[in-house]
Amino acid sequence: METSVVIVGGGPTGMWLACELRLAGVPTVVLEQDRAIDPYSRALTLHARTIETFALRGAHQELLAGGGRIPSGHFAVLDDRLDFAGLDTDFPYTLTIPQARTTELLQRRAVSLGADVRRGHRVTDCVDTGETVTVSVDGPDGAYVLEAAYAVGCDGTRSTVRRCAGIAFEGTRFTALGALGDVVLDAPPPGPVTSEWTVRGTLMLVPLSGGRHRIVVHSPEDLREDWPGELTLEELRERVRRIAGTDYGMHSPSWLSRYSNTSRVARHYRKGRILLAGDAAHQHMPMGGVGLNVGVQDAMNLGWKLAATVRGRASDTLLDTYHLERHPVGEDTIEHTQAQTAIMSVFSPQGAALRSLLGKLIAERPQLNDALAQRLSGLAVAYTLPGQHHPLAGGRAPNLKLSDTEHLFDLLADGRPLLIDFGRLDRVDAGSLLSDPVAAPFNRYRCPRPTGQSRPAWTGVSAALIRPDGYVAWASDDTDPAAVTTGAAGAVAALHAPQPALVQLEGNPA
Numbered sequence: 001m002e003t004s005v006v007i008v009g010g011g012p013t014g015m016w017l018a019c020e021l022r023l024a025g026v027p028t029v030v031l032e033q034d035r036a037i038d039p040y041s042r043a044l045t046l047h048a049r050t051i052e053t054f055a056l057r058g059a060h061q062e063l064l065a066g067g068g069r070i071p072s073g074h075f076a077v078l079d080d081r082l083d084f085a086g087l088d089t090d091f092p093y094t095l096t097i098p099q100a101r102t103t104e105l106l107q108r109r110a111v112s113l114g115a116d117v118r119r120g121h122r123v124t125d126c127v128d129t130g131e132t133v134t135v136s137v138d139g140p141d142g143a144y145v146l147e148a149a150y151a152v153g154c155d156g157t158r159s160t161v162r163r164c165a166g167i168a169f170e171g172t173r174f175t176a177l178g179a180l181g182d183v184v185l186d187a188p189p190p191g192p193v194t195s196e197w198t199v200r201g202t203l204m205l206v207p208l209s210g211g212r213h214r215i216v217v218h219s220p221e222d223l224r225e226d227w228p229g230e231l232t233l234e235e236l237r238e239r240v241r242r243i244a245g246t247d248y249g250m251h252s253p254s255w256l257s258r259y260s261n262t263s264r265v266a267r268h269y270r271k272g273r274i275l276l277a278g279d280a281a282h283q284h285m286p287m288g289g290v291g292l293n294v295g296v297q298d299a300m301n302l303g304w305k306l307a308a309t310v311r312g313r314a315s316d317t318l319l320d321t322y323h324l325e326r327h328p329v330g331e332d333t334i335e336h337t338q339a340q341t342a343i344m345s346v347f348s349p350q351g352a353a354l355r356s357l358l359g360k361l362i363a364e365r366p367q368l369n370d371a372l373a374q375r376l377s378g379l380a381v382a383y384t385l386p387g388q389h390h391p392l393a394g395g396r397a398p399n400l401k402l403s404d405t406e407h408l409f410d411l412l413a414d415g416r417p418l419l420i421d422f423g424r425l426d427r428v429d430a431g432s433l434l435s436d437p438v439a440a441p442f443n444r445y446r447c448p449r450p451t452g453q454s455r456p457a458w459t460g461v462s463a464a465l466i467r468p469d470g471y472v473a474w475a476s477d478d479t480d481p482a483a484v485t486t487g488a489a490g491a492v493a494a495l496h497a498p499q500p501a502l503v504q505l506e507g508n509p510a
């Protein structure tokens with residue numbers, strides 16, 4: 001076998017998956033048909049959970065240094081923006097950074113970790129033989145075949161891997177379009193983000209690097225089921241003038257494009273030795289800038305599971321939990337992006353009244369603001385783990401301060417599960433449970449219970465097991481050392497041989 005995992009697609013999802021696999025020592029090849037990183041960045045936004053994902057590996061600083069921080073977000077471009085200040089995260093904002101730059105940084109990290117990244121290599125076929133996966137490739141020097149234990153399609157909405165695996169891509173065709181352009185503005189509006197909704201259309205402007213602005217327009221003529229052809233600067237200028245009364249002196253476009261609300265999700269995220277992640281698994285209207293973020297979080301969920309399986313530390317059932325945990329997240333993403341599209345698309349006095357009412361509710365009810373902010377930011381995702389009844393189990397672990405010098409995220413940087421002992425685990429038994437060959441890649445940290453952090457759910461915790469992706473696999477409030485140790489031993493054993501899992505969003509019953 002030539003390699004353990006072949007990743008098809010070299011965008012942020014594929015590159016982050018490669019980073020995770022290489023961190024665990026898994027031989028990984030990334031095949032990308034484009035010879036260079038696409039300079040046209042459809043995605044500009046990193047949300048809080050995605051920044052946390054990178055921070056869990058200490059891979060966030062360059063991204064933060066190169067991005068702009070906006071302490072709010074939009075839901076359907078309502079006048080009242082969502083305030084992110086109340087989010088329980090070290091990153092209560094959206095980070096504006098071009099997708100090309102994100103891809104560049106993640107590719108650099110993947111290569112530094114030892115990934116074999118091959119650009120200009122187009123996959124033409126992918127076959128699961130039952131024992132391996134054979135991937136046919138058309139490279140710069142001719143055709144060749146790779147054999148791997150697994151293949152992962154991170155190759156976009158037109159995924160070759162998904163097609164070869166025969167996985168259905170189910171959903172609805174577009175009923176609404178949008179237009180965007182990256183242009184120079186001679187008279188740009190002030191502020192980091194400009195947004196406006198009128199019965200004539202919706203307009204958003206975001207400053208980019210190099211003196212450019214991203215302009216996004218959605219207007220009544222976009223409510224259609226036919227494709228109107230390529231977008232021109234003249235069309236974009238006329239539509240902006242109609243909404244804003246000015247074209248801001250736009251000229252010199254570097255990119256003009258249309259997008260749609262076509263919404264589909266793969267029936268299976270895993271079929272045998274072939275898996276899907278990112279846009280290959282789900283397609284939706286790019287509302288709220290969540291698409292890239294969901295893909296990276298797919299990769300984070302899959303990476304440690306695939307690595308554990310390849311290295312013989314997990315049963316094959318662990319990979320089944322990838323679909324069970326992430327497929328509902330894809331469906332939820334489609335639901336809220338379609339809902340936002342509907343709210344944006346009623347270009348009438350009735351639509352204005354609906355938007356006004358929703359805006360007032362968000363402003364008047366902080367819990368609604370927080371619920372929508374958590375959903376957009378990715379912080380709301382929690383997994384319901386069978387057999388685990390502690391309220392923390394399945395939820396994301398915040399970056400707890402564990403000592404004067406260390407925080408929780410620091411202890412997950414090597415990609416290993418972490419057993420936190422808040423002083424209740426029996427020292428001898430805990431040491432023996434982590435000496436088992438299967439449990440060898442676990443870390444253990446002993447510290448006093450966290451206090452004074454405005455997180456009541458954590459103040460009574462005796463011990464907790466944190467998955468490599470930052471979610472709580474198990475927690476206990478028991479004060480009997482023997483009982484806590486028994487529970488920890490069971491959680492360690494179950495982590496790599498789990499029962500089927502369910503997924504839920506916080507506040508919603510599973």
